Amino acid sequence: MIAAIAIRIAEAWAVAAALQLVLWLVQQRTRNAGIVDVGWALAFALVVAVFAWRASAPVAAWWPIATVVTAWSLRLGGYLITRGAARAPEDGRYADLRRRWAANAAPRLFVFFQAQAALTAVLSTAFVVPFLAIPWDGGWLRALGAGIALAGVAGETVADAQLARWKRDRATAPGHPVCDAGLWACSRHPNYFFEWCVWLGHAVYGLALYPYGLIALVPQAVILGSILGVTGIPPTESQAIRSKGDAYRDYQRRVSKFIPMPPSRS
Numbered sequence: 001m002i003a004a005i006a007i008r009i010a011e012a013w014a015v016a017a018a019l020q021l022v023l024w025l026v027q028q029r030t031r032n033a034g035i036v037d038v039g040w041a042l043a044f045a046l047v048v049a050v051f052a053w054r055a056s057a058p059v060a061a062w063w064p065i066a067t068v069v070t071a072w073s074l075r076l077g078g079y080l081i082t083r084g085a086a087r088a089p090e091d092g093r094y095a096d097l098r099r100r101w102a103a104n105a106a107p108r109l110f111v112f113f114q115a116q117a118a119l120t121a122v123l124s125t126a127f128v129v130p131f132l133a134i135p136w137d138g139g140w141l142r143a144l145g146a147g148i149a150l151a152g153v154a155g156e157t158v159a160d161a162q163l164a165r166w167k168r169d170r171a172t173a174p175g176h177p178v179c180d181a182g183l184w185a186c187s188r189h190p191n192y193f194f195e196w197c198v199w200l201g202h203a204v205y206g207l208a209l210y211p212y213g214l215i216a217l218v219p220q221a222v223i224l225g226s227i228l229g230v231t232g233i234p235p236t237e238s239q240a241i242r243s244k245g246d247a248y249r250d251y252q253r254r255v256s257k258f259i260p261m262p263p264s265r266s
Contacts, residue, residue: 001132001212004056008128011050013121016043020113033094033109034085038077040116045073047124055131060139062130064146065205069127072153072198079160126202126219129209137208145208149201155194159183163191177244178251186260188251189236192227193258199223233257 016039023039048069055062085091090098101108135142162182169175183190199220206216226232240248254264 004132005125005128005212005215008051008054008131009121009124011054012047012124012128013117015046015050016117016120017114019043019046020117024110024113027109027113028106030088031098032086032088032090033098033112034091036094036113036116037085038080039113040120041073041077041080043073043117043120044124045070045077047120048073048127051124051128051131057130057132057134061133061135061142061209064142065127065130065149065202068146068149068153068198068201072149075153075157123199123219123222126199126206126216129206129213129215133209133212135208136210141208142205145201145203145205147201148204149198152194152197152199152201155183155197156191159190159194177247178240180251180255180263183260184255185263186256188255188257189227189233190260192232193260196220196224196227228258 019039019042020036023035027033027035048066052062052066080086089095097109097112098105130142159182162184163179166179166181166184187193203216203220206213237248237252256263
């Protein structure tokens with residue numbers, strides 16, 4: 001089983017690496033490295049397709065999680081495309097990297113794109129085992145895990161839509177500089193919270209394939225650690241304080257950092 005898991009993850013890496021190579025060549029022409037995010041999101045749908053093609057477990061073991069991962073992947077990829085990640089102007093993060101790397105930008109961006117492919121392979125351990133092993137749970141754990149993940153996809157969709165609506169309204173009628181409507185009134189980062197719920201659902205699903213399914217606990221921990229301590233909340237809030245000042249500090253005092261909760265009245 002361990003060898004089979006390793007082979008499937010290597011295949012996932014190869015698929016993601018090929019996709020990111022193509023997108024790196026595209027950004028060489030367009031000068032827009034933001035397309036790497038679109039590739040990262042959509043790569044998971046391709047990985048699921050490969051896992052399904054090579055599956056040795058019964059269809060009932062893997063079709064629920066395959067459906068959830070594909071829905072999540074296509075929704076996130078579509079959202080990023082709609083938001084403009086694949087077209088000019090280039091996102092400020094990547095424009096800054098291009099300036100700092102200057103003459104070495106091309107090879108360094110190649111490494112960056114391939115690092116995203118490697119990350120795709122690592123995170124694919126969250127849902128590889130259902131394609132290889134027979135579950136023991138009778139269906140209830142798989143239903144619970146898929147339900148949690150679907151709730152995460154739905155929550156992300158609602159949070160993104162509420163933020164987009166707020167931005168449109170503010171463009172036509174400037175007002176309060178911080179979005180605190182809907183889910184954003186209960187959590188400063190509902191999109192991150194529901195993103196983690198998706199991966200938590202994968203981990204619960206993996207419990208139905210004990211012991212090998214326990215590997216799914218690792219990706220949700222990686223996602224949670226990244227959100228809380230690395231690339232998620234800390235840089236997002238630092239930028240918000242720089243751009244919005246006391247208005248965002250007040251928002252921090254009133255609204256939960258991560259888990260949606262009723263806002264403080266103080």
